[in-house]
Amino acid sequence: MRLFTAEAMRLADQKATQIGYPSLLLMDTAGRKVARALLQAYPNRRVVVLCGKGNNGGDGLAAARWMRVWGCEVEVYAAEGQQGDAKAMRQALESHKLTIRPLTDWQPTPGTVLLDALFGTGLNRPLQGFYADLVGKINQSGLSVVAADLPSGLPYVPHVEADLTVALAALKLEHVFYPHRAACGKILLAEIGMPPEALADESLPELLTPQALHALLPPRPGNAHKGNVGRVLVVGGYPSYTGAPALSAIAAYRAGAGLVTVAYPQEAAVVPPLEAVRLPVAGWSHAALKPAKAEAVAVGMGAGPSGKEAAKAVLELGLPTLLDADALHSETVEEFAGAGIPTVITPHPGEAARLLQSSAQEVAQAPLEAARTLAERFAVTVVLKGGPTVIAENGRLAVNTTGNPAMATGGMGDVLSGVIGAFLAAGLAPWDAARLGVYLHGLAGDLLARVGMLAHELADALPQARKQLAQGQVRPYWH
Ligand SMILES: NC(=O)C1=CN([C@@H]2O[C@H](COP(=O)(O)OP(=O)(O)OC[C@H]3O[C@@H](n4cnc5c(N)ncnc54)[C@H](O)[C@@H]3O)[C@@H](O)[C@H]2O)[C@H](O)CC1
Numbered sequence: 001m002r003l004f005t006a007e008a009m010r011l012a013d014q015k016a017t018q019i020g021y022p023s024l025l026l027m028d029t030a031g032r033k034v035a036r037a038l039l040q041a042y043p044n045r046r047v048v049v050l051c052g053k054g055n056n057g058g059d060g061l062a063a064a065r066w067m068r069v070w071g072c073e074v075e076v077y078a079a080e081g082q083q084g085d086a087k088a089m090r091q092a093l094e095s096h097k098l099t100i101r102p103l104t105d106w107q108p109t110p111g112t113v114l115l116d117a118l119f120g121t122g123l124n125r126p127l128q129g130f131y132a133d134l135v136g137k138i139n140q141s142g143l144s145v146v147a148a149d150l151p152s153g154l155p156y157v158p159h160v161e162a163d164l165t166v167a168l169a170a171l172k173l174e175h176v177f178y179p180h181r182a183a184c185g186k187i188l189l190a191e192i193g194m195p196p197e198a199l200a201d202e203s204l205p206e207l208l209t210p211q212a213l214h215a216l217l218p219p220r221p222g223n224a225h226k227g228n229v230g231r232v233l234v235v236g237g238y239p240s241y242t243g244a245p246a247l248s249a250i251a252a253y254r255a256g257a258g259l260v261t262v263a264y265p266q267e268a269a270v271v272p273p274l275e276a277v278r279l280p281v282a283g284w285s286h287a288a289l290k291p292a293k294a295e296a297v298a299v300g301m302g303a304g305p306s307g308k309e310a311a312k313a314v315l316e317l318g319l320p321t322l323l324d325a326d327a328l329h330s331e332t333v334e335e336f337a338g339a340g341i342p343t344v345i346t347p348h349p350g351e352a353a354r355l356l357q358s359s360a361q362e363v364a365q366a367p368l369e370a371a372r373t374l375a376e377r378f379a380v381t382v383v384l385k386g387g388p389t390v391i392a393e394n395g396r397l398a399v400n401t402t403g404n405p406a407m408a409t410g411g412m413g414d415v416l417s418g419v420i421g422a423f424l425a426a427g428l429a430p431w432d433a434a435r436l437g438v439y440l441h442g443l444a445g446d447l448l449a450r451v452g453m454l455a456h457e458l459a460d461a462l463p464q465a466r467k468q469l470a471q472g473q474v475r476p477y478w479h
């Protein structure tokens with residue numbers, strides 16, 4: 001499944017028309033789906049539909065007609081000047097003898113549900129004047145609001161704050177990235193009959209879905225033993241950061257690793273989990289790490305200023321490697337890529353900014369671009385953590401669809417490193433290990449989803465998350 005921009009959606013629309021699918025049919029289906037979703041969420045309420053003059057307004061006019069056909073009480077307020085399909089929808093509605101009132105006449109009436117069909121993907125500048133005031137009035141009314149396709153005004157300010165948004169044909173950036181996603185309320189994706197060919201644009205970012213991720217889960221063979229399902233070497237720890245490598249080790253086991261070894265400076269009071277092999281080292285060197293039995297390495301978690309040296313020792317092992325936190329330095333990443341080692345880096349916006357020589361704010365404002373640039377510049381697989389996390393590799397992008405703000409606590413990144421490390425060790429390519437790891441980590445977070453949860457608790461929820469994914473029980477947030 002792909003993530004659309006407004007422009008990509010317009011092209012998809014065009015393509016559908018070119019291959020012979022009538023656009024009026026798309027609009028009518030859009031209206032019917034919006035109407036049905038609204039009535040399911042707010043049964044037995046009087047509905048007020050507010051329509052703009054573009055195609056988003058056309059969806060609203062179609063929705064009003066369907067609600068009328070189904071015998072619901074519905075009032076319509078619309079801007080003047082519809083063209084094309086939207087004009088046809090206005091005529092179709094009028095033929096049902098429903099009075100369409102001027103948009104300027106609308107006043108909030110207690111107990112009604114609003115259908116916001118003012119603007120969708122066609123907005124190319126912030127709302128001003130009458131429409132800005134109207135959005136303010138909608139938001140201050142305290143009424144329940146259902147948005148057709150997008151809360152009107154997004155991606156700018158002001159915009160409608162909806163309780164429910166029915167995304168049409170595909171999810172757009174605003175349905176996925178914060179802070180805009182918050183204005184959508186609950187999100188439902190409505191299929192409107194768009195021919196699949198029109199929606200299949202491989203150049204767009206992939207949205208991680210349970211179906212796609214399910215296929216990546218490494219099988220657990222009947223003759224599994226701890227030596228053939230993936231062994232991970234966790235390298236980190238420093239006198240003042242002793243918890244990080246332990247968390248990664250727990251997470252690697254919880255994600256399915258057969259054996260986890262933790263290498264840490266002997267002077268650091270690291271307490272690996274009981275199940276891990278301990279490898280205290282007197283200084284970072286290849287010789288010190290060599291005894292570890294592993295198919296993949298995760299390095300940098302809580303390694304402090306010794307992170308660079310630790311990574312250098314890991315480099316010589318030549319194993320697929322995840323570089324996190326204190327191992328995230330430009331020279332280090334370049335060395336791994338230069339040596340042809342399958343490498344995943346997991347920066348947060350601050351670390352990404354350090355690698356890109358920009359600011360954390362710039363990275364957070366344009367995460368897709370930042371991840372793509374990092375992947376191009378360093379020729380590695382990039383996991384840029386955020387709301388949501390973006391994965392990039394060699395021109396392709398994927399956007400995570402699990403996780404929640406309660407996960408914003410210390411140690412969550414260390415857990416993610418362990419999870420991705422486990423999938424690298426199980427033999428997954430970096431692109432697959434990164435996507436599956438990020439998705440499962442977020443899914444475990446969603447199973448707990450309460451502020452105050454701890455990183456090790458999330459790790460403990462990983463087996464349940466994996467089981468749900470394996471059994472096809474995961475419902476994405478837009479269902
Ligand atoms: N494939 C689909 O998903 C389908 C989507 N549909 C719906 O169509 C809209 C997009 O319609 P479009 O006509 O392109 O744009 P809008 O209705 O969002 O608004 C355009 C309208 O508004 C004017 N305008 C633009 N910016 C401003 C502004 N700042 N202030 C005032 N007016 C502005 C512009 O000139 C136009 O007149 C999509 O979201 C779906 O809801 C189809 O129904 C079916 C297929």
Ligand SMILES: [K+]
Pocket residue numbers: 056116117118119120147148149150151152
């Ligand atoms: K809208």
